[in-house]
Amino acid sequence: MTSLAVRGIGELLTWEAEQPVRHDAGLVISDGVVAWVGASGQTPAADEVIEAAGAAVIPGFVDSHTHLVFAGDRAEEFAARMAGQRYRAGGIRTTVEATRQASVDELRRLTASRMAELRAQGTTTVEIKSGYGLDLDTEVKLLRLASEFTEETTFLGAHVVPAGSDPAAYVELVTGEMLRACAPYAKWVDVFCETGAFDVDQSRAVLAAGMAAGLKPRIHANQLDYGPGVQLACELGAAAADHCTYLSDADVAALADTGVVAGLLPGVEFSTKHPYPDARRLLDAGVRIAIATDCNPGTSYTSSIPFCIAVAVREMGLTPTEALHAATQGGAWSLQRTDVGHLRPGAEGNLVILNAPSHLHLAYRPGVPLVRRVIGSVQI
Ligand SMILES: [Zn+2]
Numbered sequence: 001m002t003s004l005a006v007r008g009i010g011e012l013l014t015w016e017a018e019q020p021v022r023h024d025a026g027l028v029i030s031d032g033v034v035a036w037v038g039a040s041g042q043t044p045a046a047d048e049v050i051e052a053a054g055a056a057v058i059p060g061f062v063d064s065h066t067h068l069v070f071a072g073d074r075a076e077e078f079a080a081r082m083a084g085q086r087y088r089a090g091g092i093r094t095t096v097e098a099t100r101q102a103s104v105d106e107l108r109r110l111t112a113s114r115m116a117e118l119r120a121q122g123t124t125t126v127e128i129k130s131g132y133g134l135d136l137d138t139e140v141k142l143l144r145l146a147s148e149f150t151e152e153t154t155f156l157g158a159h160v161v162p163a164g165s166d167p168a169a170y171v172e173l174v175t176g177e178m179l180r181a182c183a184p185y186a187k188w189v190d191v192f193c194e195t196g197a198f199d200v201d202q203s204r205a206v207l208a209a210g211m212a213a214g215l216k217p218r219i220h221a222n223q224l225d226y227g228p229g230v231q232l233a234c235e236l237g238a239a240a241a242d243h244c245t246y247l248s249d250a251d252v253a254a255l256a257d258t259g260v261v262a263g264l265l266p267g268v269e270f271s272t273k274h275p276y277p278d279a280r281r282l283l284d285a286g287v288r289i290a291i292a293t294d295c296n297p298g299t300s301y302t303s304s305i306p307f308c309i310a311v312a313v314r315e316m317g318l319t320p321t322e323a324l325h326a327a328t329q330g331g332a333w334s335l336q337r338t339d340v341g342h343l344r345p346g347a348e349g350n351l352v353i354l355n356a357p358s359h360l361h362l363a364y365r366p367g368v369p370l371v372r373r374v375i376g377s378v379q380i
Pocket residue numbers: 065066067220294296
């Protein structure tokens with residue numbers, strides 16, 4: 001049994017119901033699990049002791065939406081968008097070409113380096129999707145690689161219809177042979193339900209087939225315009241509907257009624273110049289929200305949850321505390337995990353010691369490296 005104590009914590013965010021924020025606190029991790037939280041002066045003895053010296057300690061971030069396994073980048077496409085060109089879903093095919101051509105070793109090296117980026121910025125739990133293969137062999141290859149880095153792996157064969165393929169035939173492949181080959185390496189099934197990607201009937205077929213194969217559903221929905229994706233997520237009891245940029249009142253009500261988590265991805269709106277989702281409207285309606293990076297080379301090439309928190313506070317109507325909650329506890333809800341995203345006793349011992357006395361600095365000092373030390377379990 002090994003134990004680690006952190007003492008002298010100026011501000012400790014545990015998300016305990018009674019006392020979500022403690023001051024002058026201590027915390028003990030025993031065998032990787034939070035065993036005790038309380039007043040700094042009463043911290044039990046431990047094998048190793050870290051003096052936080054008044055710094056803030058927060059739960060490790062839970063990034064519930066990434067596409068980390070890919071090759072190449074699309075910097076020029078980004079530059080063109082900043083010069084006024086509009087984003088369309090088809091740009092994904094550019095990354096598919098580069099990813100198909102990359103070797104497993106090259107993809108592993110690229111993914112490991114992105115994982116190191118995430119961790120350095122405080123992320124300790126990450127979801128990774130496939131979706132840049134779009135053929136059976138490459139999708140399996142991407143999911144096997146993703147499963148080397150996380151247990152939160154998502155089969156996204158239905159990212160877009162690959163160039164030159166018949167949509168109906170491709171949906172048949174994704175719901176049949178490709179699903180059977182990929183399911184052993186995936187926990188989740190996902191689909192990009194959007195004009196230019198998959199319509200609602202195709203999306204329902206993809207998610208239903210995945211569920212029949214034992215995968216849990218989540219969805220890319222309502223990113224580029226109003227659409228049926230959020231309602232489909234609610235109909236199927238998906239864990240999360242991610243993007244939620246364009247929502248009708250009925251969409252918001254359905255999310256609140258069903259408990260489907262709205263995954264908000266502000267890096268996307270930043271990088272595509274779309275309007276930001278209205279997080280305030282969702283919280284006020286009683287919707288559970290998560291904030292994630294959507295780290296991908298086309299529409300959000302950031303691995304930084306602190307960046308996403310800062311943007312969510314500035315542009316989406318959240319307080320810094322609400323944004324941090326969405327990037328920790330909210331991410332855990334999105335992945336249906338009870339053991340991460342908080343620091344209540346029993347949680348995995350994943351935490352971040354900030355170079356700041358308060359979590360408010362995450363939004364107050366955007367772009368500043370505020371992560372002093374990360375303790376926790378991201379496998380790299
Ligand atoms: Zn995505």
